[in-house]
Amino acid sequence: MAEHDNDIKQENPSLSPQVGRAGGMAEFAALIFSLGTSTKTNDKLQALSTYFSHANEKDKVWVIALFSGRRPRRTVNGTQLTAWCCELVELPVWLFQECYHTVGDLSETIALLIPDNKDSSTYKASHSLHYYVEQFQQLEKGTEQEKKTFILQSWQELSSQERFVFNKLLSGTFRVGVSQKLMVNALARTVQLEPNIIAHRISGNWAPATTSFEQLLSEQSTQTDFSKPYPFYLAYALEGPLQDLGEPTDWQAEWKWDGIRGQIIKRNDQLFVWSRGEDLITDKFPEYTILQSKLDNGIVLDGEILPYNDGQVLNFNVLQTRIGRKNITKKNLQEAPVGFFAYDLLELNGEEIRHWALSERRAALEKLVASLQLSWLQLSPMVTFNNWEELTTIREQSRSLNSEGLMLKRRSSAYQVGRKRGDWWKWKIDPLTIDAVMIYAQKGTGRRSNLYTDYTFAVKDGDKLVPFTKAYSGLTDKEFAQVDAFVKKNSLEKFGPVRTVKPELVFEIAFEGIAASNRHKSGVALRFPRISRWRTDKLPNDINTLEDLKQMLELYGK
Amino acid sequence: MPLISFTDKGIFCAQGNFYIDPWQPVDKAVITHAHSDHARPGSQSYLCHRDTLPLLKLRLGPYNYQTVEWGEKINLNGVTVSLHPAGHIIGSSQVRIEYKGEVWVVSGDYKTEPDGISGVFEPIPCHTFISESTFGLPIYNWKPQHEIYHDIQNWVRSNEVAGKTSVLIGYSLGKAQRVLQALEEVTGNIYVHGAIWNVQETLLQAGFKLPAVNRITPETPKEAFKGSVIIAPPSADGSAWMRRFSPSSTGICSGWMQVRGNQRRRNADAGFALSDHADWPGLLQAIKDTGAQKVYITHGFQSVFSRYLNEIGIDASEVKTEFGTEDEEASTPTPEAAQ
Ligand SMILES: [Zn+2]
Numbered sequence: 044m045a046e047h048d049n050d051i052k053q054e055n056p057s058l059s060p061q062v063g064r065a066g067g068m069a070e071f072a073a074l075i076f077s078l079g080t081s082t083k084t085n086d087k088l089q090a091l092s093t094y095f096s097h098a099n100e101k102d103k104v105w106v107i108a109l110f111s112g113r114r115p116r117r118t119v120n121g122t123q124l125t126a127w128c129c130e131l132v133e134l135p136v137w138l139f140q141e142c143y144h145t146v147g148d149l150s151e152t153i154a155l156l157i158p159d160n161k162d163s164s165t166y167k168a169s170h171s172l173h174y175y176v177e178q179f180q181q182l183e184k185g186t187e188q189e190k191k192t193f194i195l196q197s198w199q200e201l202s203s204q205e206r207f208v209f210n211k212l213l214s215g216t217f218r219v220g221v222s223q224k225l226m227v228n229a230l231a232r233t234v235q236l237e238p239n240i241i242a243h244r245i246s247g248n249w250a251p252a253t254t255s256f257e258q259l260l261s262e263q264s265t266q267t268d269f270s271k272p273y274p275f276y277l278a279y280a281l282e283g284p285l286q287d288l289g290e291p292t293d294w295q296a297e298w299k300w301d302g303i304r305g306q307i308i309k310r311n312d313q314l315f316v317w318s319r320g321e322d323l324i325t326d327k328f329p330e331y332t333i334l335q336s337k338l339d340n341g342i343v344l345d346g347e348i349l350p351y352n353d354g355q356v357l358n359f360n361v362l363q364t365r366i367g368r369k370n371i372t373k374k375n376l377q378e379a380p381v382g383f384f385a386y387d388l389l390e391l392n393g394e395e396i397r398h399w400a401l402s403e404r405r406a407a408l409e410k411l412v413a414s415l416q417l418s419w420l421q422l423s424p425m426v427t428f429n430n431w432e433e434l435t436t437i438r439e440q441s442r443s444l445n446s447e448g449l450m451l452k453r454r455s456s457a458y459q460v461g462r463k464r465g466d467w468w469k470w471k472i473d474p475l476t477i478d479a480v481m482i483y484a485q486k487g488t489g490r491r492s493n494l495y496t497d498y499t500f501a502v503k504d505g506d507k508l509v510p511f512t513k514a515y516s517g518l519t520d521k522e523f524a525q526v527d528a529f530v531k532k533n534s535l536e537k538f539g540p541v542r543t544v545k546p547e548l549v550f551e552i553a554f555e556g557i558a559a560s561n562r563h564k565s566g567v568a569l570r571f572p573r574i575s576r577w578r579t580d581k582l583p584n585d586i587n588t589l590e591d592l593k594q595m596l597e598l599y600g601k
Numbered sequence: 602m603p604l605i606s607f608t609d610k611g612i613f614c615a616q617g618n619f620y621i622d623p624w625q626p627v628d629k630a631v632i633t634h635a636h637s638d639h640a641r642p643g644s645q646s647y648l649c650h651r652d653t654l655p656l657l658k659l660r661l662g663p664y665n666y667q668t669v670e671w672g673e674k675i676n677l678n679g680v681t682v683s684l685h686p687a688g689h690i691i692g693s694s695q696v697r698i699e700y701k702g703e704v705w706v707v708s709g710d711y712k713t714e715p716d717g718i719s720g721v722f723e724p725i726p727c728h729t730f731i732s733e734s735t736f737g738l739p740i741y742n743w744k745p746q747h748e749i750y751h752d753i754q755n756w757v758r759s760n761e762v763a764g765k766t767s768v769l770i771g772y773s774l775g776k777a778q779r780v781l782q783a784l785e786e787v788t789g790n791i792y793v794h795g796a797i798w799n800v801q802e803t804l805l806q807a808g809f810k811l812p813a814v815n816r817i818t819p820e821t822p823k824e825a826f827k828g829s830v831i832i833a834p835p836s837a838d839g840s841a842w843m844r845r846f847s848p849s850s851t852g853i854c855s856g857w858m859q860v861r862g863n864q865r866r867r868n869a870d871a872g873f874a875l876s877d878h879a880d881w882p883g884l885l886q887a888i889k890d891t892g893a894q895k896v897y898i899t900h901g902f903q904s905v906f907s908r909y910l911n912e913i914g915i916d917a918s919e920v921k922t923e924f925g926t927e928d929e930e931a932s933t934p935t936p937e938a939a940q
């Protein structure tokens with residue numbers, strides 16, 4: 044699943060804390076902004092470990108929670124926040140919207156619109172981080188009036204910088220440009236434990252509001268929480284030629300599957316399914332329930348949750364219809380059947396075996412999967428090859444198998460923690476591409492809020508243009524500025540934030556997959572579309588046709 | 602015929618036969634301040650404040666110039682014209698125009714918070730006020746100057762500790778002199794870009810007191826920058842010229858830095874929302890203080906700002922001008938308003 048981009052980057056002194064302010068929320072906001080300012084990993088590590096050595100215990104627990112993807116649920120929506128802010132600062136909503144268009148971020152807009160309380164005699168010290176976050180949790184069940192009272196009160200007692208972070212937390216849009224790994228390393232510096240031990244202890248099912256820092260990092264935590272998954276071992280993209288990997292016989296090759304990476308855990312007579320984002324998703328896959336009786340206690344499988352039927356891996360789009368749904372109906376189960384492709388075995392008979400060699404773990408895994416005899420639970424098949432040239436040829440088949448390429452794993456490798464180089468590599472196939480013309484443009488958000496950076500592209504269908512995808516990233520800042528200038532000069536009509544532009548600029552769009560879709564005019568939906576380059580050498584007449592797209596769908600979209 | 606009309610050459614007073622900050626050559630130009638979008642070459646004669654003169658000479662070259670003091674009244678074909686401090690940059694003035702009891706004021710660019718260099722903005726009662734609106738959105742709410750100076754000083758000190766040269770980016774006329782003011786308290790070791798040096802020399806010759814600075818030339822050895830603070834104009838930002846200061850940290854001084862996205866887009870290490878223009882409360886206060894019955898809003902967020910003024914009971918219209926291409930106005934395309 045996609046990783047979040049850095050959202051909080053540079054320090055803006057206009058949002059900096061008031062001189063002399065201390066306390067939980069101020070410290071936390073300062074941490075967030077300093078993490079945003081620093082570009083060097085070492086500086087971020089330093090900022091975090093300094094925080095961990097000074098902050099109050101309960102705030103630390105929340106920081107661990109927030110930096111490991113345990114964000115508080117959204118208790119209010121943007122419309123409510125907008126209305127309340129307008130009421131507080133006595134501005135009309137249309138003017139608020141104008142500000143929002145310029146700033147590009149709701150939390151920041153509100154932070155800037157509410158004046159700081161500059162009179163120090165009436166200036167209240169803000170509360171701690173855990174106070175605010177736990178209030179959010181309680182408010183989930185509160186009335187609208189209760190929410191409003193709390194939020195207005197908080198806005199006025201916080202400084203601009205704190206208010207920004209508060210709003211981000213409140214609106215469920217809080218992101219940090221710091222990996223969980225970095226946070227774990229910083230924590231390791233402060234508590235004198237190995238990072239992989241910390242990573243394991245903070246994984247799983249724990250509630251920040253009721254867990255103390257002590258409890259969280261104690262040895263018992265792993266023993267009392269039976270649901271705890273192991274941190275996932277992730278691969279980097281292959282960097283050099285295959286030959287650099289050495290002897291082909293030292294390596295195990297598997298297809299790289301495009302589903303949801305997950306762990307299935309059976310402990311203490313209970314079954315848990317975790318996704319790589321560390322969400323407990325047991326309820327989403329009732330198909331797996333049977334494992335509760337079939338698996339022995341003390342087993343942890345690592346694998347991929349895939350749309351799968353009758354021995355065939357299906358297009359990822361099929362699975363997407365089930366993700367994000369609160370209740371899974373019978374119909375969903377029929378229309379989007381899933382399987383589990385087992386990659387690895389991390390725990391057997393209650394014993395952790397991550398340090399075993401992959402070849403040993405694989406042998407145990409093969410025995411286990413064979414004994415279960417479930418059609419949807421498959422071993423991720425090994426790809427046999429004699430030399431690197433042969434493997435290169437085999438990789439060409441990836442797309443027709445609905446695979447993204449190959450995974451290479453050293454047979455002697457242990458199951459490591461997080462993303463590591465050396466023993467595991469992913470070797471993806473090149474994306475599909477198509478040439479298209481830009482027809483709509485919209486302003487970006489956040490750092491590109493004043494530029495037209497979000498575009499919609501069309502292919503030709505006779506003398507008509509058919510929009511088929513949006514694409515965001517992929518241009519340099521300089522190119523964005525040029526396209527932005529073109530949009531401003533060549534816009535034909537305006538629909539709200541969207542401009543229709545003269546179909547003149549041609550871009551190459553790259554994507555990972557294609558599927559039929561009746562929600563799109565073109566009849567196709569692309570997976571991970573992005574601009575791969577600006578084809579200044581091409582004219583609108585040279586672009587691909589709807590027919591070309593349909594052929595790709597025929598070839599790769601099944 | 603109204604006393605003032607908006608023509609394709611600029612803001613025009615027919616009775617007095619003069620233009621204010623015209624964007625094409627005319628017979629008589631009254632100039633609010635020396636920024637290049639307000640003071641353009643080619644006119645027959647120029648009227649400006651005494652402190653603007655050396656800057657105009659620097660930027661436009663030799664012309665027929667006439668200068669006045671603030672508040673000094675002169676008569677142009679029966680029209681009484683006087684200049685009043687606008688607080689934007691050195692010499693910057695509002696233009697008051699009176700004819701048969703009717704008073705108009707053209708603000709030029711202005712800033713309501715006194716900066717200690719540019720003169721103190723003076724609200725002038727009038728019937729009709731023509732105001733800029735560069736930062737005419739309520740998100741633009743400046744911190745007091747001393748707090749921003751404090752931020753800049755802290756930033757310079759922390760760079761020093763980290764062994765980095767501080768490079769501050771600000772417009773050569775206006776911002777650079779204020780940045781110098783802030784730096785004076787933390788360092789005596791300041792190097793400036795040639796464009797800033799030229800303004801500095803001009804102001805020194807005109808009798809202004811400014812902290813001493815060194816000029817950066819191609820011959821200045823790289824070692825000289827170690828432990829110094831650099832001031833450079835926005836045009837230098839991101840250019841090869843900047844490489845000589847490495848290891849360095851870059852801070853941009855501009856009102857646009859109020860919004861984090863702009864700061865990030867400019868790829869700066871720090872942003873200081875230090876502006877030479879009035880913020881939202883400043884604009885509103887200035888307009889109310891004139892007591893004007895009619896307000897025209899020029900360059901900036903003119904459509905948004907005039908709509909808001911109308912809603913709060915101030916009769917306002919937007920006017921398209923060709924101002925807003927130098928200083929802060931130019932550095933970020935103002936969104937809807939500019940199109
Ligand atoms: Zn100006």
Ligand SMILES: [Zn+2]
Nearest residue numbers: 710924925930
């Ligand atoms: Zn201007």
